[in-house]
Amino acid sequence: MAFNEVDRAQVLAEALPYIQKYSGKTIVVKYGGNAMISEDLRRAVISDIVLLNLVGIRVVVVHGGGPEINEMLTKIGKESKFVDGLRYTDEETMDIVQQVLCGRVNKNLVATLNRMGGRAVGLCGMDGGMFQAKQLSEKLGLVGEIHHVDPSPVTDALDDGYIPVVSTVAQGTDADCAYNINADTAAAKLAVALKAEKLILLTDVRGLLRDPKDDATLISELQLSSVPALVREGVISGGMIPKVDCCVEAVRSGVDSAIILDGRVAHSILIELLSDAGIGTMLVH
């Protein structure tokens, strides 16, 4: 059936109550993985973010860049090592992490947002002492655990109408160093400090699947109380463990809901936020 003018108007009309609901509210979007690498998906995500900003939603972007860091390490002949999903970070690796995340990835995102009609400003977690961290564990080197978030650089930018784009390098408080922070974890911490309405983690699967090999087994809504059993049963495993953990922490600490969303679906952010069709896995109290 052809999509005619009435259908188009219907889609826009359906968005109205959602725009009213979220206008003036803060939404944190963690952006990374496939949706950042493919040019088409990148444009779709960026245009969603510009649209949300234009309708008055206070949207904050926290970005990853793991694949780009791996690529740069390979170029200098260094192997990427991960322990429980976190990058082992020696001093040389930390230099690369800082150059890639705070430099190339952050500035490219800012430039694309600006080119597509937004007004973006790039921040790194050290700016204004935003993310303060201590060493997480000696076996991970310069990987930090955030113990304090000062969200004012982000709120100031939002108040001035900018879209803040945040890279996840933190200021060390137990040593004179910068720390590498997993981007999902940093996004959750920032969402809590901003008292955000929603945390959206874009990833490269449909959401949490009961059977990871079967897209039809998507768990659409997950209550905090169901999480421990799903971990015990092995449904939540691998890369999903830290992702679900930080969603749990965010929701427990006051964020209304946290969503694991498929970054491979074009405009998944708009579909999730501004339509009746919920996609992805939503964690709620």
Ligand SMILES: Nc1ncnc2c1ncn2[C@@H]1O[C@H](COP(=O)(O)OP(=O)(O)O)[C@@H](O)[C@H]1O
């Ligand atoms: N139950 C599950 N449902 C979906 N994905 C799962 C599940 N259990 C483990 N995974 C794995 O978690 C991965 C997502 O985590 P990760 O690779 O860390 O994401 P990102 O790079 O986007 O931060 C999926 O690609 C999948 O391999």
Ligand SMILES: CC(=O)N[C@@H](CCC(=O)OP(=O)(O)O)C(=O)O
């Ligand atoms: C400590 C740690 O692992 N930090 C991550 C930071 C970037 C990140 O999280 O990027 P993605 O979201 O694209 O994976 C790293 O060095 O890869």
